[in-house]
Amino acid sequence: xxxxxxxxxxxxxxxxxxxxxxxxxxxxxxxxxxxxxxxxxxxxxxxxxxxxxxxxxxxxxxxxxxxxxxxxxxxxxxxxxxxxxxxxxxxxxxxxxxxxxxxxxxxxxxxxxxxxxxxx
Numbered sequence: 704x705x706x707x708x709x710x711x712x713x714x715x716x717x718x719x720x721x722x723x724x725x726x727x728x729x730x731x732x733x734x735x736x737x738x739x740x741x742x743x744x745x746x747x748x749x750x751x752x753x754x755x756x757x758x759x760x761x762x763x764x765x766x767x768x769x770x771x772x773x774x775x776x777x778x779x780x781x782x783x784x785x786x787x788x789x790x791x792x793x794x795x796x797x798x799x800x801x802x803x804x805x806x807x808x809x810x811x812x813x814x815x816x817x818x819x820x821x822x823x
Contacts, residue, residue, distance in 0.1 A: 705737045706744055706752065706759040707767040712737075715768040724775060733771070740770035747799040762802060766795035 707715075712733065713725050728736075741752050744763060753759045759767075769791040776788040 705734075705756045705767075706741055706750075706763050707737065707771075708756045709733045709737075711756065711764060712768050712771060715765060716772065724772060728775065732775070736771045736774045737767070739774050740767050743770055744799060747796070748803050760802075762798065766798045769795035 709728075709730065716725050744750060744767060745752060748763075750760070750763070773788045773792040773795070776784060
């Protein structure tokens, strides 16, 4: 099952102004592109593909949408479109990398010495 449904994709993509893409995207194409995006997401974040898209973390929806757009646009004919989709791919990968531990918190643990803790 997907990280993002086609309805969620259309809602997010529509808000980003890519209505032409939505109009051309068939259900079969969407399923194939979403599977490729899910593969990228799981390889970076170690998240399991959820049984239901409602169980996917909310933070993964936007990168999933961007990855689907990027995969769809691999046949882009203009340099401007290619640059645009390369930029959204980079943003998606950045978000996924920041969540690579699979947690919902962006906080990272740190270690170091604390001076003065045992001084009396």
